[in-house]
Amino acid sequence: MRNLLLDGLLRRPVTDRAPKLDDAELTALAARIDVAARRRLGHSLAIREVDAGSCNGCELEINALQNAVYDLERFGLRFVASPRHADVLLVTGPVAKNMRTALERTYEATPAPKWVVAAGDCAVSGGLFAGSYACVGPVSAVVPVSLAIPGCPPTPHELLKGLLTLLGS
Amino acid sequence: MTPLADLLDLDRAATTHVPWPRVLVDADTWLDVAALLGEGGWTLLSLWADAARVHMAIADDAVPPAVAVVSLDAEDGGYPSVGRYHPAAIRLERALRDLSGLQPEGLPDPRPWLDHGTWGVSAPLGASQGEPAAGTENAPESYAFLRVDGENLHEIPVGPVHAGVIEPGHFRFTVDGETVVRLEERLGYTHKGLESLLAGSTLDHAGRLAGRASGDSTVAYALAFARAAEAACAITPPPRAIWLRALMAELERMANHLGDMGAVCNDAAFSIMHAHCGVLRERVLRAAAACFGHRLMMDRIVPGGVAVDIDAAGLDALHALLREIGRHLPQLAEIYDQTASLQDRTVSTGLVRPELVRRFGCGGHVGRASGRDFDTRRDLPYPPYDQLRFTVAVQTEGDVNARVWVRIREIDQSVGLINQILPLLPTGAIRTPVDAAAGAGREGMALVESFRGDVLAWLRLDAAGTVARCHLRDPSWFQWPLLEAAIEGNIVADFPLCNKSFNCSYSGADL
Ligand code: SF4
Numbered sequence: 001m002r003n004l005l006l007d008g009l010l011r012r013p014v015t016d017r018a019p020k021l022d023d024a025e026l027t028a029l030a031a032r033i034d035v036a037a038r039r040r041l042g043h044s045l046a047i048r049e050v051d052a053g054s055c056n057g058c059e060l061e062i063n064a065l066q067n068a069v070y071d072l073e074r075f076g077l078r079f080v081a082s083p084r085h086a087d088v089l090l091v092t093g094p095v096a097k098n099m100r101t102a103l104e105r106t107y108e109a110t111p112a113p114k115w116v117v118a119a120g121d122c123a124v125s126g127g128l129f130a131g132s133y134a135c136v137g138p139v140s141a142v143v144p145v146s147l148a149i150p151g152c153p154p155t156p157h158e159l160l161k162g163l164l165t166l167l168g169s
Numbered sequence: 170m171t172p173l174a175d176l177l178d179l180d181r182a183a184t185t186h187v188p189w190p191r192v193l194v195d196a197d198t199w200l201d202v203a204a205l206l207g208e209g210g211w212t213l214l215s216l217w218a219d220a221a222r223v224h225m226a227i228a229d230d231a232v233p234p235a236v237a238v239v240s241l242d243a244e245d246g247g248y249p250s251v252g253r254y255h256p257a258a259i260r261l262e263r264a265l266r267d268l269s270g271l272q273p274e275g276l277p278d279p280r281p282w283l284d285h286g287t288w289g290v291s292a293p294l295g296a297s298q299g300e301p302a303a304g305t306e307n308a309p310e311s312y313a314f315l316r317v318d319g320e321n322l323h324e325i326p327v328g329p330v331h332a333g334v335i336e337p338g339h340f341r342f343t344v345d346g347e348t349v350v351r352l353e354e355r356l357g358y359t360h361k362g363l364e365s366l367l368a369g370s371t372l373d374h375a376g377r378l379a380g381r382a383s384g385d386s387t388v389a390y391a392l393a394f395a396r397a398a399e400a401a402c403a404i405t406p407p408p409r410a411i412w413l414r415a416l417m418a419e420l421e422r423m424a425n426h427l428g429d430m431g432a433v434c435n436d437a438a439f440s441i442m443h444a445h446c447g448v449l450r451e452r453v454l455r456a457a458a459a460c461f462g463h464r465l466m467m468d469r470i471v472p473g474g475v476a477v478d479i480d481a482a483g484l485d486a487l488h489a490l491l492r493e494i495g496r497h498l499p500q501l502a503e504i505y506d507q508t509a510s511l512q513d514r515t516v517s518t519g520l521v522r523p524e525l526v527r528r529f530g531c532g533g534h535v536g537r538a539s540g541r542d543f544d545t546r547r548d549l550p551y552p553p554y555d556q557l558r559f560t561v562a563v564q565t566e567g568d569v570n571a572r573v574w575v576r577i578r579e580i581d582q583s584v585g586l587i588n589q590i591l592p593l594l595p596t597g598a599i600r601t602p603v604d605a606a607a608g609a610g611r612e613g614m615a616l617v618e619s620f621r622g623d624v625l626a627w628l629r630l631d632a633a634g635t636v637a638r639c640h641l642r643d644p645s646w647f648q649w650p651l652l653e654a655a656i657e658g659n660i661v662a663d664f665p666l667c668n669k670s671f672n673c674s675y676s677g678a679d680l
Contacts, residue, residue, distance in 0.1 A: 001504050004445070014448050049334045053359040055676045056336050057384025057465055060428075063334050064454070067447035081332035096679075097287035098358045099337060102329045128378055133293050134362035153384065155464060 015071045019161045043167060044076035048086035048110065052103045052139065053096025053129075058120040058153040062090065070156045077163055083109040088166065089143075092153075094122040094129035095136035107143045115146040115166065119159060124148045171205060173229040173237050182237075186612040187400040191224070191238035199241045200249055202227065207254035212530035214616070215625050215642035216251060216261040218269035220296045223248050224640075225258075226614070226625060228530075233548050238614065238627075247272040257529045257647055264680070268364065270295035280313060283357040283679065293365050317343040317351050325661065329358045336675035340664075347660045352653045359679040367628075367639040372398050372472045372605050375636045379626065380467050382641050383677030388414075388421040389619030390641065391470035393626035396551065397639075398472040401613030401630050402603055408595040410474035411552050416590050417457070417466045417475075418618075419583040423494070424453040425620040426534075426576040426583075429672050433573055434505065436665040437514035445501055452490055459486035474600030487591065494584055502577050515570040519655040519667035522567060529647040533622025534575040535671055539567035545618040557589050569670040579620075605634030619644060621674065643677030 049062055065072040066079065080086050083106045095103060107116070118139040121127035126137035139145050149162035173179070176198070182190030194202075205211050206227065214226035214236070221243045228234040241248055250273035252259035262273040263282035270292030284291065286308040322343050329337035339355040363382055367375050379394035380387040392414055399406065406414075431446025454464040460483035461469045469476050479487075505511060523540040525531070532543060544561040546554040562578035564571035608630045615626050622644030631637035652671050656664055 001508070004441070004500055004504065050330060051334075051336050051359070053361055053676075054336070055361075055381040055384040055387075056674065057381070057387065057467065059334055059336065060385060060465065063428075064447075064451060066334075067451055068444050069448060069451045079334060083330075093359070094361060096359050096361055097289075098283075098285040098360055099329065100287065102337065102358070106330055128381060129361045129363075129366065132362035132366055133288050133290055134360050134365075152467065153465070 014068050015074070016069055018075070019157055019164070045088050045163070045167060046078060046080045046086045047088045047090050047163070048080055048083045048106070049090045049092070050103055050106050052091050052093040052099045052123070053135065054093035054120065054122060058092035058122070061153045061156050061159060062092070062119065064156040065159055070160060072160070072163075075160075075164060075167065077167070083107075084111065086110050087114060088163075089114065089116045090119055090163075091116060091139045091143075091145075092120050092123050094126045094132070095139055095142050097134055097136060100136055100142060103139075103142055116143050117147045117149060117162065117166065118145045119149045119154055119162070121150055121152040124150050127152060171210065171229070172231055173211075173227070173235040176201060176205070177237055177239065179237070183612070185610060186238065186614070187403070189236040189238065189614060191240060191612065193240045193242070196241065196249055199239065200254075202239050203249070203251040203254040203258075206251065206258070209528055213251070213255060213257050214530065214623075215627070215640065215646075216258050216265060217627070217640040217642075218243075218265050218271050218294070219629060219638045219640075221246075221271070223265070223271060224627070225251060226627070236549065236616075243271045246270065247274045249274055250276040252276050252278070257650070260650065261642075261646060268292065268294040283360045285357055285360075288362075293362060294368070312355060314341050314353050314355070315351075319345070319350070321345055322350060338675050342661060342664070344661055347662070349656050349659055349661055349664070352656045352664075354649055354653060356649065356675060357679050359676045361676075361680070363680045364638075364640060367636055370636050372603060372634070372636065375628075375639060376470075376472050377468055379639070379641060380470075382680070383643055383674040384465060384467075385425055385674065386421070386619040386621060386624065386643075386677065387465050387467045388417045388470060389617050389624050390626070391468070392418060393615045393617040393624045393641070394628070394639070395470055395472045396615035396617065397613040397626040397628050398603070398608070399613070400615060401611040401628060402472075402605060402608035402634075404473065404601055404603060404607070406474040406601050407598040409478075409597050410599045410601075412590055412594050413475045413479065413599065414470055415553050415557070416479075416587060416594075417461065417469060419586045419590070420453055420457050420460075421466065422620040423580050423583045424450050424457070426580045427453065429669065430501075430505075430573060430576050430580075432672075433515070433569065433666060433669045434511060436669050437511050439508065439511045442501060442505060442511075445497065449494060449497060452493055456483075456486045456490040459483050471600065473603040474598070476600070478599050484591065487587065491584055491587060494580070498577070498580060498584070505573065505577070512570065514663070514666060515573060515670075516568060517566075518569045518663050519659060519670060520567050521651050521655045523565070525651055525654055526567075529651060531622070531647045531651055532618075532644045533620070533648070534572050534579070535648045535651060536622065537562060538564045538571035538575045540565040545616045545623045549616050551615075551617070553590070553593075556593075557586055559586055569666055572670040605630065607634070609634050621645065621672070622648070641677075641680070643674050645673035645675075645678040648673045649678060
């Protein structure tokens with residue numbers, strides 16, 4: 001144990017540098033989120049993740065955001081346990097019809113101002129599950145979506161870039 | 170116990186079902202099989218419907234086990250329930266009924282499972298799809314949880330949306346003070362209609378769908394599907410592809426076990442392990458991306474072979490990864506073993522009796538931590554595992570601690586396997602073209618060891634060589650019910666720990 005702690009002190013941190021936000025794609029995304037909203041958010045965001053029927057691939061990468069390499073919290077972004085504490089709902093999955101009510105209730109339980117981020121191809125468009133009898137399709141068909149982060153699953157890097165766009169940092 | 174061949178007339182097996190026999194039986198033989206499953210010598214591998222026919226895959230207790238599929242034609246929309254004799258079949262039959270509309274007669278638990286009354290249809294996979302059930306009888310609000318009577322008991326409902334970044338499902342705890350008297354699970358929230366989407370798909374598209382049954386096991390699912398498809402079409406992928414597949418499967422196993430090992434410790438409030446395991450897991454995913462161009466290696470295994478080859482830079486990344494894990498894993502294992510506060514939480518918590526895992530045919534770390542010495546890589550071997558050396562990690566204690574140790578030892582074994590695979594990697598092509606028409610009208614099946622246990626894939630191709638019906642069975646089907654047993658008598662605060670030590674898939678079992 002002592003060796004491990006010592007190692008941690010002596011070695012360079014494992015944390016990656018912050019991603020650069022210069023993609024044209026991201027600029028376009030940012031333009032869609034109104035400036036006033038961003039000001040209100042300041043530089044801190046409380047995120048409540050909602051799995052609306054994902055395959056769990058997206059959750060793996062969202063969880064990875066919290067590891068020491070991506071270290072989400074250094075940007076003022078953190079995951080909270082209740083929608084009542086959240087500014088942002090980060091929603092994954094093609095909205096399984098069995099999850100629709102839960103998603104709507106979670107949205108209602110989130111205090112305004114609030115934003116919804118659709119993460120992953122399923123949440124953005126229904127992905128490979130589009131057209132299934134058991135799925136609604138895109139998250140935007142159920143709750144208003146402010147930001148879409150495509151990918152199957154989006155990498156932690158892509159997720160981070162998307163979320164930072166929301167902060168406008 | 171009775172060997173399979175004694176009960177089933179295997180000579181009469183369908184010749185179009187590969188590699189194991191499939192036998193069409195009458196209701197009496199079906200019931201004999203159900204009774205033998207209930208007596209505990211045989212293992213139920215899965216149970217599903219294809220139009221008006223029900224299939225059950227079983228294995229006997231020989232070494233190595235014999236595997237067969239037993240089929241029965243439903244009459245008047247019903248067939249004799251297996252769950253009546255063998256509890257491990259109950260949830261599969263509830264799902265089968267919700268999806269196909271066939272009635273398992275005598276099923277002890279008539280409540281719906283996957284159908285929450287939201288689909289707008291009933292029996293979506295049935296020979297004839299029905300109108301949705303009238304009113305709200307399938308709605309979650311009217312679901313009748315089993316009653317628990319007694320003084321001072323109260324209920325805690327949890328979910329479907331949980332506090333952490335995990336999948337959705339509902340847990341109904343009945344507690345006496347701090348002690349859990351009973352847990353009842355209510356799943357099905359992530360049902361996406363996967364098997365309906367698979368029907369009618371080309372093999373390539375179906376492979377991509379299968380890889381999304383449970384994202385954490387995408388390699389295992391893609392492999393199981395590909396192997397089933399290749400069995401039906403009677404083709405063998407090139408040697409290099411076979412070895413690359415095993416490489417991917419072991420990377421996936423390591424990544425998941427590392428994640429779980431850290432997560433269990435985190436739920437015992439020991440976050441330094443979580444931090445270190447998280448970094449190692451990230452290294453595995455980056456190596457996977459360097460080798461195969463995708464962190465989770467989705468869509469990399471395809472029917473006929475693999476989609477991408479590994480280059481020199483990928484090999485370097487792998488060697489570096491193996492060195493790093495080889496250096497850190499013993500350190501982390503030692504800390505895990507020698508931290509009294511952590512051991513205090515994990516030792517003797519969430520006990521699962523060996524008898525239960527045997528009856529449920531429970532695979533993976535849950536089964537092996539309770540003494541079930543079974544691993545498809547060794548017991549129903551598929552190449553290249555028949556040419557590799559490894560030991561199956563088995564513990565007997567059946568607690569959270571044992572499930573963590575199975576994982577630690579399996580990470581170590583995976584490092585060993587990859588070390589054997591790399592120098593033996595054959596050269597040559599990585600994909601054989603699949604002539605789907607060659608598989609027209611044929612059926613294929615495969616069992617593959619995912620990090621969580623054995624994944625089963627079964628498919629029937631139609632006359633054009635597209636998928637007529639595909640059934641995927643996640644290992645979680647036989648693990649979820651045991652979580653209900655594991656938590657009994659533990660305190661509520663230990664539930665996250667028990668749950669993480671199982672880490673069942675919601676999506677995989679909800680389909
Ligand atoms: S986008 Fe991909 S990884 Fe995410 S839930 Fe959908 S299928 Fe799974």
